[in-house]
Amino acid sequence: MAWTAPMTATDGSQYTADQYNTQIRDNLLAMAPAKATGERQYFVSNGANSITSYSPETQYIPNEESASGGAGPDYIDLDTPGPSITMDTGERALVFFRADGKVDTANFINAVILEVTGATTFQDFSTVADGRSEANAWRTLSGWRLMENLNPGTNTITMKYYAVSTSQVYTYRFRSLSVMPF
């Protein structure tokens, strides 16, 4: 239901059923309790005089998995792709992510990128960890991103992993992705 600016009552005027339905029924249906349809929801404006409800989502992949790259630098999937979250968003979403990574060759970086598909398509925001030069040393990659200019609708956000070539083996564990739409 659409919100209507509340009318001002005047003494002696008749309050009609239509007025009740517009002013009371429909306006109540535009408010948070009516929009609260699921657990753990919060409320965000999605236009002038309009709100919607969202629920944060998260996915966690703990197991250790490895992969090598292809013919050149690329962002690849592991045997278990992701984490990946598909949800309805507005134009923006706050995304948190983390993973541990290591490379079997010294002086090579680990990095992750967030890929968006669905209503919006782009690759956004990479984070790198190259704090140590030794091979097979675990390092933590973590970060956040306030994604803007999303197309409202169903968007899928997926973590992907940087690989330079087929010569190195990249290993990741404790992969986590969380999304709060706005």
Add this chain to the structure above:
Amino acid sequence: MVWTTPMTAVANSVFTAAQYNIHVRDNFLETMPAKATEAGFIFTRNAEHEIVARFPRDNQNSSVVTISGTDWNTTAGPSVTAETGERAIIFLRADATPRTASNTYGGIAYEISGATTVAPVLTIFFDGTTVDNQNTRAGATLFTGLTPGSNTFNMAYQTSASDQEYDFDDRMIGVIPL
């Protein structure tokens, strides 16, 4: 408009225009749909029985800035300005590369100006990195004790000494006002 505790109707009593205007019109004007002016706002308590719309925002600077010295550099930005209540969640992120020597310190922080004044306090530090190797750090903090109003959150940088350089890149600061 202010919120008024909803009246309790009594059978056979007259519901006056004044009562309607207070208990329906004015109370409805205190709800989220009435406060929503455009998309992307969250709603928080502003005072007893009063909510306000807040806009999470961030700012980023993708250019590389070279920093050296223990005094906080507060001119490189980025910064973000937001209307806040007494609290805000502040996010920081940067890539950092030591350019002078390995295993030296680099740090990022936020300072606050506007309604509230807070000098930079080390939030995230970079260390243990081989020279010319890049590392990413990101983090968040819930800051309490803000003076409600327009507050500007600005990134600040420092290193371990005036002769120790760090390159900071892909610098981001974000705020969720509460």
